[in-house]
Amino acid sequence: MSAETFEFQVEARQLLQMMIHSVYSNKDVFLRELVSNASDALDKLRLESLRDDALGADVSDLHVEIEPDATARTLTIRDNGIGMSHEEVVRLIGTIANSGTAKFVHELKEGGGSAENLIGQFGIGFYAAFMVADEVTLLTRRAGEAEGTRWSSSGEGTYTVERVDGAPQGTSVLLHLKPEDAEDQLHDYTSPWRIREIVKRYSDFITWPVRLVDRSAAAAEDAQDSGEDGAEAEPARSEPAEPETLNSMKALWARPRDEVSDDEYHELYKHISHDWTDPLETVRLQAEGTFEYQALLFIPAHAPRDMFMQGYQRGVQLYVKRVFIMDDCEALVPSYLRFVKGVVDAQDLSLNVSREILQQDRQIQLMRRRLAKKIISTVKEMMANSPDRYATFWREFGAVLKEGLLGDADNRDAILAVSSFASTHDPEKPVTLREYVERMPEGQSHVYYLTGDSRSAIENSPHMEAFRAKGVEVLLLTDPVDEVWVEAVPEFEGHALRSVAKGEVDLGSEEERQEAESERGRRQEEYASLLAWMTERLGEQVKEVRLSSRLTVSPACVVSDTHDITPALESMYRAMGQ
C-alpha cells in the first residue's frame, strides 16, 4: 500500500521547528509525554471495552513497553491501548487541534516572551519526541479495526501516512535518536539506567506497568551461552530478558502525605493537566465514613487560554477504587472553580457511573461542596501566608472565582473575603473589601465602586469627580462578571456596595449632608423652570433632570436610578437577546 505525503499545518510546523532546535532545555520530558499518551490510551481502551462487549480487545495485560536499541540508536515506546484509526492519526498528529495552542504559536511568532517559558505554559505532547529524534515512526491500530496505520516524519514540514496490514493493536512510537546526542551520557536515551531514572522521576504514579525491554542484556547472555556451547551453535534469536517494571504504580492520593514529595505531586499534576509548569498549590482531602473518597487537587500557576470559551475541559478526573473512570468531570467542582485540576477517587461508586448519575447523586453534591470549601480555604491561607502566590492566583483566576459570588450563595462570604479589587487607593496593588472598610473615614457608610471596560475609562468617568475631589476611595471593577455580581451582593459586613454611577451619593458627615441637602433644595427651586424645561425637551430619554453635587468639572452626566441596571449590563443583556 502506498504512502501519502501530507504537510503539517502551519502552527504545527512552527512548533516542530522549536522542538527540533530544542528551545526547551530539559529534553528528558519527551519520555514523560510519550508514556503519558500511552497511559491515556490504556485508560481509554479499558473504558471502551467495558462499554462495548463487541470490541473484542484483550485487556488482560495492559502495559507500556520501552525498548532501547543501542546499536541501531533507536528507542521504541509501545502500548497495547486504544490505538488510532487512519483518520485519527492525520487529525491528531498532523495538526494542532487545540485552538489555545494554535493561538499560542501565533503569539510566539509575534514575538511575545521566551519560547521556553511559553512552552512551559502549555506543553507540546507528542511533538516533544522531536527534541531527541530526527525521525519518528508511529505504527498504530485502533481496537476493533482490522487495518493499521504507519505515520512517519523527520519533523521538517511533511509527514507520510500509509495503511498497513498486520500491525498489533495499540501504538508504538519508534524514535531514531539524534546522532549528536550519542556521545553525551546525559542524553543517551538508549541507556537502561537513564530510562529507569526518567520513568521513576516523571511517571512513577502511572497506573499501568511501564516496562523496560532490554534485548541487549538478553543478547549479551545469549552470546555467553553460545560461547560455552561451542562455535557451531545456532545464533540464538534474542528473547528479551524478563521485562522489568520501572514504576511503582502507587496512587499518590492514597499514600500518606509525608511519604510523597512535592516533586511527585507536581509530576502527577503535569500528567493530568498537560501543563509543563509546577502548580501553585496542592490541595489534599481525605474523607472517611459512609462515602469514602480521596481528592488530590491542584491550583495551576497560570490560567488556560480557553477558560472562558465554550467547551473548555475541566481538569478533575474521577477514579473509582484506583481505576480511571472519566476526565473533565463537571460534577466534582463548581463551574467557578473550573481551573482546578486533579483527581478524585471515590470508593463507593459503580465503575459504570455516568455523568448524568453523578450530577444527581447526593453524595457527589456533598463532596462537591466540601471540595469547593477546601479550595477557597486554601486560597485564604495563600492570602494570609504567601501574598506573592496569592497575587498570582488572583491575577490568573480572580475573574473566574468571582462567578461564584453569583452562583454559590453558601460560599459567597468566603469568596468575597478572598477577593481583591483594583482601587483608587493604590494604583499598583488590588485591595480587599476588608482593607477598604478598615480605611473608611468616619461618616462614610458605603463601599463605593464603579464598573467599566478599563481602569482608565473608569478613572476618566465624570462620576468619579466628586469622589476624587473628596478623596473617597472607589473600587474600579473591570471584569465583565463584575457588572453582574455587584447586583447579587448587597453588602459586605454591613456596608452596602454602591455604584458611584447610581442614584444619590452621600459623602461627608451628617451635618455636611444636611447642609448640602438644604442648599440643593434652594437651588432646585432656583433652577426649577430650567430643569422642567430640560426634562420636557429630553422627554422619553430620561426620567428626571436634577441638580447634582457629584460633579466638579463636567457640566452634566447621566446617572441611573439606584435599582436600574448599568449601561454596560444593559448592553450585555441586549447582546444576550433579553
Ligand code: ADP
Ligand atoms: P495531548 O496528549 O495533550 O492530547 P499529544 O500531542 O500528546 O496531546 O497527543 C495528541 C493526541 O494524539 C492525543 O490526544 C491522542 O488522541 C493521540 N495519541 C497520542 N499518542 C497516542 C497513543 N499512544 N495511543 C493513542 N492515541 C495517541
Ligand code: MG
Ligand atoms: Mg499527551
